[in-house]
Every structure is written in C-alpha cells, then in structure tokens.
Amino acid sequence: MNDNVLIEVRGLKKHYNNGKVKAIDGVDIDIKKGEVVVVVGPSGSGKSTFLRSLNLLEMPTEGVIFFDGEDINSKEANINLHRQKMGMVFQHFNLFPHKNVLANITLAPMKLKKMKKADAVNKAMELLKMIHLEDKASEYPAQLSGGQKQRVAIARALAMDPEVMLFDEPTSALDPEMVGEVLDIMKDLAKNGMTMVVVTHEMGFAKEVGSRVIFFDEGKIKEENTPKEFFENPKDPRLQDFLSKVLM
Amino acid sequence: MGEWFQNLSDKFYLCFIDDDRWMWLVDGLKNTLIITVFALIIGVIIGIIIATVRSTYDKNGEAMKKKGGAGYVFLRIANAICSLYLTVIRGTPVVVQLMIMYFVILVNQQNGVIVAIVAFGINSGAYVAEIFRSGIMSIDQGQFEAGRSLGFNYIQTMVHIIIPQAVKVILPTLWNEVIVLVKETSVAGYVGVVDLTKAGDRIRGRTFEAFMPLFAVAIVYLIIVIILTQILKVIERRLRKSER
Numbered sequence A: 001m002n003d004n005v006l007i008e009v010r011g012l013k014k015h016y017n018n019g020k021v022k023a024i025d026g027v028d029i030d031i032k033k034g035e036v037v038v039v040v041g042p043s044g045s046g047k048s049t050f051l052r053s054l055n056l057l058e059m060p061t062e063g064v065i066f067f068d069g070e071d072i073n074s075k076e077a078n079i080n081l082h083r084q085k086m087g088m089v090f091q092h093f094n095l096f097p098h099k100n101v102l103a104n105i106t107l108a109p110m111k112l113k114k115m116k117k118a119d120a121v122n123k124a125m126e127l128l129k130m131i132h133l134e135d136k137a138s139e140y141p142a143q144l145s146g147g148q149k150q151r152v153a154i155a156r157a158l159a160m161d162p163e164v165m166l167f168d169e170p171t172s173a174l175d176p177e178m179v180g181e182v183l184d185i186m187k188d189l190a191k192n193g194m195t196m197v198v199v200t201h202e203m204g205f206a207k208e209v210g211s212r213v214i215f216f217d218e219g220k221i222k223e224e225n226t227p228k229e230f231f232e233n234p235k236d237p238r239l240q241d242f243l244s245k246v247l248m
Numbered sequence B: 001m002g003e004w005f006q007n008l009s010d011k012f013y014l015c016f017i018d019d020d021r022w023m024w025l026v027d028g029l030k031n032t033l034i035i036t037v038f039a040l041i042i043g044v045i046i047g048i049i050i051a052t053v054r055s056t057y058d059k060n061g062e063a064m065k066k067k068g069g070a071g072y073v074f075l076r077i078a079n080a081i082c083s084l085y086l087t088v089i090r091g092t093p094v095v096v097q098l099m100i101m102y103f104v105i106l107v108n109q110q111n112g113v114i115v116a117i118v119a120f121g122i123n124s125g126a127y128v129a130e131i132f133r134s135g136i137m138s139i140d141q142g143q144f145e146a147g148r149s150l151g152f153n154y155i156q157t158m159v160h161i162i163i164p165q166a167v168k169v170i171l172p173t174l175w176n177e178v179i180v181l182v183k184e185t186s187v188a189g190y191v192g193v194v195d196l197t198k199a200g201d202r203i204r205g206r207t208f209e210a211f212m213p214l215f216a217v218a219i220v221y222l223i224i225v226i227i228l229t230q231i232l233k234v235i236e237r238r239l240r241k242s243e244r
C-alpha cells in the first residue's frame, strides 16, 4: 500500500432494512494525505452514509476501511482511538449546549489525551484566534450565530489534532450570509495541508480547493476527477444532469 | 351558632386531644415519610440500572453485537429481564404488588414498613427507569454522535455529554414521581402498616367520627404535596437559569 494513502476503502456497502435500501452499494476509494476530496451528489445518494462510515458512525454492511493502514472495523481495532484522529463536523453543529465555547473545545483533549487544563486552554485560545472568535470563549452555544457555532465546531474537532477532517454539509444549515465565514476557515485548513473529505453543495468551494471531486449517485461513485475536468467535462449523464441543475 | 361551635370543638377534642390521638397521626406521618424516602432511594437505584441497560441496548447494541462475546449475550439477557420487569410492574396495581410482597414473597418479614418500602421501591423503580430512559432518549442523537466522533467511548459520552443534559429533563419529572409516590403509599394499610391514612382511619374507628380525622389526613397530604410542588418550582427555575 502506498505510504501516502491515509484512508483506503474497499467494497464498502451499507444496506438498511435487510437490503431493501442500498445507501452505499460498493464504493472503493483511496484518500491521500493532504488531499481535499469533495463529495457531491443528489439528495439520498448516500453521501452522508459514506462519510459517516469512514469513522464508523455507520457500521458497514460489507467492505473494509483502512485508516493509517489499519482495518478499523476489525475486532482488534480500537475505534475510539482512530476517531480521535478523525475530526468530524456536522450539518447541525452539535455543540454541547451545557458547556461554554472554551469547554466545548477543551473537553476532548483533557479527558481523552489527559492534557493539562492550562495547555488545553492555551490550545483552545489559539484555535479561537484562528476562527476569529477569541472574544467568545466564555459564551454558551445558544448565544452564538449559526456561522459562529460551526466555526467553534471546527475548532472543537481540530483540538484533537486530527489527521483528517470529515465535513457533512457544514454550511447547509446556515443563513447565506454566514456561509462564507465557514468556507474561509475550511479553505485555510486546506491550504495548510489538512486532509479533508467534504460533502457539500458549494460548487465554488469544490472548484477552488478540491483536489478531487466525487459524484455520488445511488450509493455508488459514478464519476471522480479533478475539479477542472469534473465541471468542464463531465462524462456521466446523471452528473451532467446534476451539474446543469446546481450550476444554474 | 355558639352551640354549633361547641359541638365542633368537642369533636376536635375527641378526635385529636383525647388519649393524645393526634400522636397517632404524627406516627402515621412518620411511616408515610419513611416509606416514601426509602422506596424512592430503591426506585432511583433500580431505575438507573434499568435505564442504563435499556438505553445501552438501544444505542450501543449493534456495535456490541459486532464485537460479539459474552458482553453482548449478557446485555441481551439483562435487557430481556428489564423488559419483563417493566411490563409486569406497570401492568399490575401497586396494591396487589404490595399484598403479594407481604403475603407471598416476604412472608417471614413481620415488619410491614420494610415490606412496604421494598414493594413501593420496586414499583417506583419501573417508573423511574422510564423517566431516566426517556430523559436520555430526549437528548438529540447528534450530541451522542458528536461525542463518539471525538473519540469518547460509550460510557464517557454518557457521563460527560448526555447525562448532564438529561438531568435537566429528568429532574422535574422525577420530582413529580415523588409527589405521586407520597400519595400512593396511602394503601400501605393493606399490609398492616399504620401510615398517615391508616392512622386517620383508626381514629375514625375509635371515635365514630369520620369527618374530622379524614379531613385532617387529607389536609396533611395536601400540605406535603404543596411543599413538594413549591420545591419543584424552585428546581425548574434553577434549571432554566443554568440553561441561559
């Protein structure tokens, strides 16, 4: 296996209701270190299920997922340790409402990495500076705007120093004027070499920072290419149809 | 008018002062409170255990099934036992449970108060379990996923993320259960316990006066419930504050 490959997916299937719903129906993909893989596709095509399978929030029906060369779905694997290295950002933020911004960010490093409080706080303040929210450290999630919440959620994931960041439609629940501030943070991350898998409808983001764009349809990868080829020269008819709708 | 008042105070004297009969009510009240408090403790312990088993089975069962081994088998059996317990306890009247406990299961235990504590504890355990479980289940699944995605295991996620939030949902409902329980213990007389209700009934039997002792009993219950309700309001206000 190539040293550069961070995540290797082979023959991934996820079926629901005893196979009646084939949310993922045979997916193979390698995700290399430093790559930004953008996943697009129509609603219900299996994008979220795919992303959530990567850190086993969904248990695959079939197939294997290697992370750092280890089969994370084997009985011996400790999924909790792997997840510490896979940050995830959700469409609905999922900040912890009973903790303030600082505590949201420091919780996992302190409890899971046994980081000292002072160190965790320092690190959190650095991250807050990066997302331009250093003045919100002691606010509670309920006091933040959607865009601010999502930026904190990104910081919370980054606090664990993950090797890859998984984003599931991070801007879909935001008011339009807040989409930019979140995408800017994500672009910075990409430029700094973070490996990212991003499910999104933001085609501009895909074009600008995507290393590769993947088209999901009916639980399968129907097309994958560089952003330029993907958007300028789509081959799959379903993708052509999809692009004609979203790029209008 | 004067005659009517004289009559009333005579009856009052007969019911409560004569023979220090008000002490019967005090002793009865003591038993009512003892049964309620200890039954509640037992109920909460049973409730936590059952809610843990049931929600673990619901939320983490699939993952444990995959890992296989004794843990999953144990969880499945425990879950089945819990379901059976909930069905039986919630499907039968508490008086019947109390009598079965006294006359069938704990026949050698002569102390009715202890029997009542056990019976009401087991009974309220079923309701407390469902309160805890629905409290845990009421927390958005996204919270659970956020915890797991950071690398917290199932128990850590529960302890650090889910339970602190669930407590806010649970506490008011749990306190309501206390209010229900106080009133429910009034059937303890069926197994020879002289609780508040039974004490009032005894005064009635001795004095052939029904109005005074029974209203006195009713008023005492009412006062307890009003106090508990006020506490509930304080709890709710505190919780709302911490919500911000």
Ligand SMILES: Nc1ncnc2c1ncn2[C@@H]1O[C@H](COP(=O)(O)OP(=O)(O)OP(=O)(O)O)[C@@H](O)[C@H]1O
Pocket: A016, A017, A021, A022, A023, A041, A042, A043, A044, A045, A046, A047, A048, A049, A050
């Ligand atoms: N828990 C579940 N039980 C049954 N079916 C499910 C479950 N989760 C997802 N599905 C189905 O799997 C398919 C893929 O869902 P998924 O959420 O991955 O799609 P998606 O591409 O993320 O869609 P969207 O753009 O709407 O988020 C859908 O048909 C969905 O209804």
Ligand SMILES: [Mg+2]
Pocket: A047, A048, A049, A169
């Ligand atoms: Mg989705």
